[in-house]
Amino acid sequence: xxxxxxxxxxxxxxxxxxxxxxxxxxxxxxxxxxxxxxxxxxxxxxxxxxxxxxxxxxxxxxxxxxxxxxxxxxxxxxxxxxxxxxxxxxxxxxxxxxxxxxxxxxxxxxxxxxxxxxxx
Amino acid sequence: xxxxxxxxxxxxxxxxxxxxxxxxxxxxxxxxxxxxxxxxxxxxxxxxxxxxxxxxxxxxxxxxxxxxxxxxxxxxxxxxxxxxxxxxxxxxxxxxxxxxxxxxxxxxx
Numbered sequence: 001x002x003x004x005x006x007x008x009x010x011x012x013x014x015x016x017x018x019x020x021x022x023x024x025x026x027x028x029x030x031x032x033x034x035x036x037x038x039x040x041x042x043x044x045x046x047x048x049x050x051x052x053x054x055x056x057x058x059x060x061x062x063x064x065x066x067x068x069x070x071x072x073x074x075x076x077x078x079x080x081x082x083x084x085x086x087x088x089x090x091x092x093x094x095x096x097x098x099x100x101x102x103x104x105x106x107x108x109x110x111x112x113x114x115x116x117x118x119x120x
Numbered sequence: 121x122x123x124x125x126x127x128x129x130x131x132x133x134x135x136x137x138x139x140x141x142x143x144x145x146x147x148x149x150x151x152x153x154x155x156x157x158x159x160x161x162x163x164x165x166x167x168x169x170x171x172x173x174x175x176x177x178x179x180x181x182x183x184x185x186x187x188x189x190x191x192x193x194x195x196x197x198x199x200x201x202x203x204x205x206x207x208x209x210x211x212x213x214x215x216x217x218x219x220x221x222x223x224x225x226x227x228x229x
Contacts, residue, residue: 009216010214041165041168043155043163043165044163093217108222109222110221111217113216113219
C-alpha cells in the first residue's frame with residue numbers, strides 16, 4: 001500500500017494566489033523529505049530537501065521565497081507555492097526517506113502520488 | 121487497491137543483459153514510467169509506455185502489456201554505471217503516480 005500521500009491530488013488556481021501542498025508519510029516517521037517538480041515525460045527535478053525541525057535546503061535556481069517548505073513534524077511536510085503564475089503549472093512530487101523494514105536501510109525513498117497544479 | 125510490484129534487488133554481470141519486471145494494478149491506466157536513480161540523486165526519466173509493445177532506446181528497452189498489467193525494462197550491454205535503483209511507476213485514471221519500491225541493480229565485473 002501507499003507509504004507516502006499527497007494532498008490535494010490536483011488543484012487549479014488563479015494567477016497570484018498561493019497554493020499549499022501536503023506530503024505525509026503514513027505509519028512511518030520520515031526525517032527527510034524531498035520535493036520534486038516533473039515536466040511531462042522528463043526527469044524529476046529536485047527542488048529542495050527538508051529535514052524535520054530545520055530549514056529546507058533549496059537547489060540552485062529554486063526561489064525559496066516563492067516555494068515555502070515547512071517540515072513541522074516527522075510525518076508532514078508542506079510546500080506552498082506563493083503568488084503562483086502559469087509557469088508554475090506542473091506536477092509536484094514529494095518523497096520521504098524512511099527506514100526500510102525489509103533491509104533496515106535508511107537510503108530508501110518512497111514517492112508520493114504527485115499533485116498536479118494548474119495556474120490559470 | 122492500487123499496487124506495483126518489482127523485485128527488491130537484482131545482480132548482473134558487466135556486458136550482460138538484465139530484465140527488470142514490474143506488475144501493476146491501478147484504477148485506470150494512463151501510462152507506465154521507468155526511472156533510474158543513483159544513490160543521492162534525483163530519479164532520471166528512462167521511458168514512458170502507454171501502448172502495448174516494446175520501445176527501444178539505445179541500450180534500454182521497455183515493454184508493456186496492458187492486458188496483463190505487466191512491464192519490463194531491458195538493459196543490454198550492462199556497464200558498471202548502470203548500477204542504480206530502477207523505479208517503476210504507473211499513472212492512474214486521475215493522473216496520479218503509483219510507485220514501485222524500486223529494484224536495486226548491482227553490476228559485477
